Amino acid sequence: MNTLLEVSGVSVSFDGFKAINNLSIQIAEPELRAIIGPNGAGKTTFMDILTGKTKPDEGRVIWGEKSVSLLGMSESQIAQSGIGRKFQKPTVFEAQTVRENIVMALKNPRGPFDLLFKRRVDDSADRAREISDEIGLSDALDQTAGALSHGQKQWLEIGMLLAQDPRLLLVDEPAAGMSPSEREHTTDLLVRAARTRAVVVVEHDMEFVRRLNCKVTVLHQGSVLAEGSLDHVTKNQDVVDVYLGR
């Protein structure tokens, strides 16, 4: 297992409120990691920092074998270098078909002129079909994404992530609002994805995290409170205090 991502000493504050406070986390490749924590623990801000949406006040974020810093890169550069993100609220392009959504996400040259003159997209159709099979939306390929159910939108978004073929997948509350069977399907998707790449799942739902069966990091007030297996961290007194009130 090589270290893929190394976050060290990162802090960020909004109007005096420290959302992230001297946070350090390492992610290996491949790895499945769950990040849990109460509201306001800084989970979403952590993802914002990794994907370039928020610039931290201090600290380092080092990525890949060449140890490049992600801090100087734009959102699109970070995404192209292999970090994919799924948002809490499903954000697919509802006006477009499932196929268009997936094709857009496929790993291909991403300049306007590349697209205009269709460079290197010969296998797009096949790839799109493979991915739709994987997320179980093969029958819905030509439907507009807006017509999908909530759970299907979540899968489509995961499918778009897979299409990007990222080395690190950031998934924000994938199970929110899903039925039990849909959850199971989602768990399978994530576990399968984590065989070849790093997957970081932010989740509230302990049951879901338990099913992922992976290393867990507990965030609290912007820094790491505990790390280890789910059983290990749930025995940690600090974690119990935080979750059950002080």
Place this chain on the structure above:
Amino acid sequence: MERSFIAKNPSVLWFLLGLAGFTIVITILSEASGAALISTSFVKTLGKTLCLCLVAIAMDVVWGYCGILSLGHFAFFGIGGYAIGMWLMYARTEDIVIASLENATLPPTPDEITNAIGTQIFGVVGSSDFPMIWAFSHSLTLQLLAVALVPGLLALVFGWLAFRSRVTGVYLSILTQAMTLALSLYFFQNDTGLRGNNGLSGLQNIPGLEAVSQATLSLWFFWASAFALGVGYVLFAWITAGKLGSVIRAIRDNEARVRFLGYHVESYKLFVFTITAIIAAIAGALYYPQAGIINPAEIAPIASIYLAVWVAIGGRGRLYGAVIGAAVVSLMSSWFTGGKAPDINLGFYVIGWTDWWLVLLGLTFVAVTLFFPKGIGGLFDLLQPRKGDAP
């Protein structure tokens, strides 16, 4: 991919067929063909309308597809007109000056000719020297290049600045409006060297084609405008179809998400902004020789607002919608304001359309925005129910 572009976009084919049919009908009915069922001035109006349709589809691509409500595309249109107008005015004045100096005792020197042209053109602003900005006006080729390059570069620089700093939505609209205001104020100044508020005139006289009657000339320009509209339509249909179109529409719907997919959103916006600016300028370069005159009022922010009004009424997000909107609104505008529409006598008050047309247009526009966001083009959806949003 496997199927041809036209086969995947049947509306393009229908549009081209319709345009070709329209062109043929007008040609047959025109004075130049001998039938003379429609006047030359109406042919010119139709030719101008085609140019307005072209700038409207450019506006539709940048706004309806890419979500940038630009209030500056009519300024690019005007710049295109100015660029070609400079050559038209220079070359025509040169012909006149040379003809008038023909019988001079001494054959004129180049300096004398230039000075005489300068006096002719700039006398109206009390000057006779050629400003720097006219340096290439003697060359048709260079001015034609300027038609595309000047607005293109302007759009590129402005777009780069605006998109780079992530100005979006209404802020961007206001910024583009500020740019338009700055441009029109710039053109209004005599110091700029474009004859201030007099603008450029006499553009309907094409140098070298004095022998051709206006009836024929109007038809030629009509053909050129129809051709340009056809080419522009295909170009934009090609851009907005396929994966590029998919990304552009995605940017309109959720810019941040597209960025996290790894697309450099700014490049796409810049690409769309610039290419639509160039097409708008080309439309302007075809329009103003038919209009005969251009002045800075044409560039004023309100013109760009009307452009948005046309596209909104026609139905944005579909190219033929923009064409319908521009054609219907601009033709109705000239009908109502031309004094041809019958006044409505309410007994106590007579509604004269020259006065009340803008009120009607303004309120119609409000109604369309509130109740028919898809515009006139939305009616086509009723013909083909449940076919998704793909163009």
Place this chain on the structure above:
Amino acid sequence: MRHTILALMILLGTALAASAQTLQSILQAHGEEIASPSRNSVGVALGDIVASGLPQTTDFLEQWAEKNVWQRDDGMFFIGAEGEGLLTLTDIDTGAQSADASAEYYQLKPNGGVRRVIGTALVQFQLLDPDLTRRETAVASIARRPEAAQLAPLMASIDGEVDADLKARKIQLANFLSARFAESPMNRIAAINSLATDTSVEARAVLNQILTKSPGVSDRAPDGNIAAILDPFIDPDRSYAALVAANLAPARQSAADIKEALEANIIGGRIADLPVAQMDDPANRAAAYAALAARGAVPTLVTDEARNAALSAHVFYELYATPNADITTAAATALASVETRVASAQAVDLTLDALSLASIFFLAAIGLAITFGVMGVINMAHGEFIMMGAYTGYVVQLFIPNYTVSIVVALPLAFAVTFAAGVVMERLVIRRLYHRPLETLLATFGISIALQQIAKNIFGTQARPLTSPDWLAGAFVVNDVIRISFIRIAIFAMALIFLALILYILKRTRLGLEVRAVTQNPGMASSMGINPNRINMMTFGLGSGIAGIAGVAIGLYAKVTSEMGSDYIVQSFMTVVVGGVGNVWGTLAGAAMIGFGQKGIEWLNPSNTLAAQTYMILFVILFIQFRPKGIVALKGRAAGD
């Protein structure tokens, strides 16, 4: 005590001596000169008249200068007024009135030169006249046309002056006169030095008079008080023209002259053996002209080299009219110091100008800042609300002729009208389009187009007046450089009042609290019993109402037209965006920046206000690059999109 008695006695003595002779007798002694005076000869007679010290002298001299003195055939002089063939006569000494047929009388009409001499003599009297108005008139007439001869009487009159203001004015004027006319250079220089702190236009005019200079050219070093030696090569053609004008060099031939000369010398289709057809080449024209010149047919061409040689051979200079170099040096120093002061005063004036422009932008934009900033709603019809306010003011003035009352009525009425319009618009249009900002932009465009045209249909295209009351008409004058009209002060005050009022409403009232709550979290606010619809309606009405009041204020100093709104809308948006959305202080900062920026650019390029606006907009576009969220930016998640 003894002094008083002595003074009394002397006074009594002169009065007695004066009563011994009458003015008529003096006039009769000089009858010939009075009747037909010449500028040179009138002095003696005037001297005697003045020397008499009689109180009626002033009146007589005034009437004489105004051609109201008549001479009877027997040589007696009267002051007369002609009317319907009869003369109304006034005795010169007693003032007794009578009437007579005009046939026996001859009107004295002294010429301009004589009248001026009379005037100068008169001034001495007027300066000492017991009547304050007369003394003031005399001082004003000296100020209008200063002359050397007036210096002495003016100085003499200062000590006896009882009116403090007039005394100060006399001293100032005496100083100006000394600077120009005092006999001893020492006195002049002293007076000039004292002007170094006086920024009035008069003082500057005095200094410039002293420094009057005239250009000259000579083939050797000039005599006299040289102001400057000029470099002729800065503008060689103009310098050469001066040489030609001074007959020191032959005139140059213009292109037109050469052409004319060539045309005059065409012989058989050729000019100096060169074919006419080749004359489209400037080189051939030059050759032909040179050939003609060689034959003596035309004057030799003055080439650039010849011109330069002529310029080098002469001295170009400027000569002071005042021959004394010490005086001109002192005056130049004083003028430089005055100009430094004037420049700093102009800077103050410019600042005040910018401040009032900023106030206008603030007034125009603050309503927008509320609707746009607080509610996130773009109101493109905001400019038309400004226009509606201005027209409300105009209509009120049609019904209430008293301008003060009409303004007092117009301000709340404009607020009410635009408040109502804003509420109606919010209910009918804006409410349906929340969360669709671009659509709001479009719909309000439509309203803006319609409102503008409706105003045009009702009020016509010509500008309508909105007249300010008299007490606002004047200007607050600090000195000759700094002046600011009351109307602009009023607008500035109004901007301040609005700033305070809006801050108060937003920070201290229940409405403000609810507005802020709805802005930050509409869902939470409504669950706490706040009705967001009502709040949005009120906020929108408030913003629109303020636009209406701003319209009255703007209408008072600018013209009221149906298009006045569009003049302000872009500026107002830029003010809000530059300042930072959602913040009253930001709007203030934005207005200040745009107001000062625009005035600053105008100052750099005073002839061109259009250019100032253009560059200001470019500046704003660039500014947004560096501070996309404006001067006063909100930070953190709240600022996110």
